[in-house]
Amino acid sequence: MLKKRKHDRDDFSRDLNSDPVSAKKDSAPSFGPMSKEEKTVIGQHISVEGVVRGKENLVIEGSLKGTIELEKHQVTVGSKGQVEAEIHADSVTISGRLIGNIHAHGKVEITKEADFSGEIKAKRISVEDGAYLKAVIELERDSKKPEMPAAEPAGKVSPLSEKPAFNIPLESVKGK
Amino acid sequence: MIVLSSIAEKYYGDTVSDSETFNYKSVTLKRFIEGIEKDPDGRLLDLGPVFNDNINFFSHRVKRLYICDLYRRLNDDIGDKRPPSQFSRHLDYPSEAFDRILFWDLADRLDNSHVSHIVERCFEMIKPGGIIMVLTMGDQVSPIGRDAFIVREDFQLYLKPQVYPHLAAHYRQNRDIMHLLLPFTPLKSLIYRNGIREFLFQRD
Numbered sequence: 001m002l003k004k005r006k007h008d009r010d011d012f013s014r015d016l017n018s019d020p021v022s023a024k025k026d027s028a029p030s031f032g033p034m035s036k037e038e039k040t041v042i043g044q045h046i047s048v049e050g051v052v053r054g055k056e057n058l059v060i061e062g063s064l065k066g067t068i069e070l071e072k073h074q075v076t077v078g079s080k081g082q083v084e085a086e087i088h089a090d091s092v093t094i095s096g097r098l099i100g101n102i103h104a105h106g107k108v109e110i111t112k113e114a115d116f117s118g119e120i121k122a123k124r125i126s127v128e129d130g131a132y133l134k135a136v137i138e139l140e141r142d143s144k145k146p147e148m149p150a151a152e153p154a155g156k157v158s159p160l161s162e163k164p165a166f167n168i169p170l171e172s173v174k175g176k
Numbered sequence: 177m178i179v180l181s182s183i184a185e186k187y188y189g190d191t192v193s194d195s196e197t198f199n200y201k202s203v204t205l206k207r208f209i210e211g212i213e214k215d216p217d218g219r220l221l222d223l224g225p226v227f228n229d230n231i232n233f234f235s236h237r238v239k240r241l242y243i244c245d246l247y248r249r250l251n252d253d254i255g256d257k258r259p260p261s262q263f264s265r266h267l268d269y270p271s272e273a274f275d276r277i278l279f280w281d282l283a284d285r286l287d288n289s290h291v292s293h294i295v296e297r298c299f300e301m302i303k304p305g306g307i308i309m310v311l312t313m314g315d316q317v318s319p320i321g322r323d324a325f326i327v328r329e330d331f332q333l334y335l336k337p338q339v340y341p342h343l344a345a346h347y348r349q350n351r352d353i354m355h356l357l358l359p360f361t362p363l364k365s366l367i368y369r370n371g372i373r374e375f376l377f378q379r380d
Contacts (some may be wrong), residue, residue: 125232129227129336130225130339132244132245137243138241156370
């Protein structure tokens with residue numbers, strides 16, 4: 001059913017190719033505080049309805065309907081994931097289908113494979129060009145200048161003028 | 177009929193040798209945004225393709241940024257052979273919901289039947305006093321085959337390859353644009369040396 005592993009993202013990718021129903025655990029169990037790397041995977045053939053709460057990261061490759069409350073952890077909707085949920089998390093990554101609202105303390109990442117409809121409230125957002133979005137985005141706004149990607153190389157010359165060739169004020173247009 | 181082109185003085189820039197340099201500063205976009213930057217409830221609807229640059233640019237400047245990629249939806253609808261009258265179903269927003277609507281160059285991509293439905297919906301969705309911004313490529317086709325806009329710092333607009341290049345292009349004269357946007361009052365029109373035209377229209 002649910003897989004719990006302590007591994008990185010690459011390991012997870014390999015997991016998806018294995019039996020999605022079998023639960024795998026590390027051979028050496030940990031008795032200390034839960035590692036931040038630890039995560040639970042909802043496999044491709046698993047459906048969950050209800051409230052999901054916890055203290056570790058969550059990866060959804062199956063379907064989930066309900067509420068996810070993982071305030072200090074990461075939620076990932078994998079490319080096979082089908083989710084209808086209200087998500088409260090530290091960060092959220094979407095590669096599958098998600099209908100719902102996201103409240104993230106940190107960053108929301110949307111890949112180009114994603115199909116997202118809903119509202120995003122987050123500190124930062126990153127969207128791969130071409131992602132399927134119908135969204136409302138509300139980022140934390142502060143007085144600092146927003147981070148913007150670097151401009152094109154300065155050595156190249158723009159052929160375009162910054163001055164308008166013509167400017168018709170409203171009065172002129174109306175007078176015609 | 178208002179004929180802007182008759183009083184427009186056009187200049188064309190130098191030959192573009194490198195597509196990456198195709199950019200200009202949009203004074204119209206600056207004016208478009210200025211009015212809602214400090215509005216604690218400013219709402220902007222972006223109808224253009226989903227680009228990370230644009231989302232980050234606008235989401236840091238308005239309280240609530242709404243994204244609805246009409247290019248992709250047009251592409252899907254054409255593939256599904258849906259009638260143009262159904263196209264506005266994608267804009268299922270409440271009336272008078274937005275302060276600004278960024279139409280980008282959709283007028284270049286939609287045929288008359290599509291665009292009239294969309295403009296009608298935009299008029300319903302925008303608040304009185306709200307502004308819609310329209311760009312068109314002009315009769316000088318982009319020499320680099322790039323006609324999707326992204327905006328970066330200091331209101332610099334860059335052109336990227338269109339995500340859906342097979343969507344038909346519909347060149348429209350200024351008077352045609354004005355006619356299509358007739359429900360709105362024209363505020364400002366600019367044409368740049370690169371041939372790109374920018375329009376601001378307001379709902380009274």
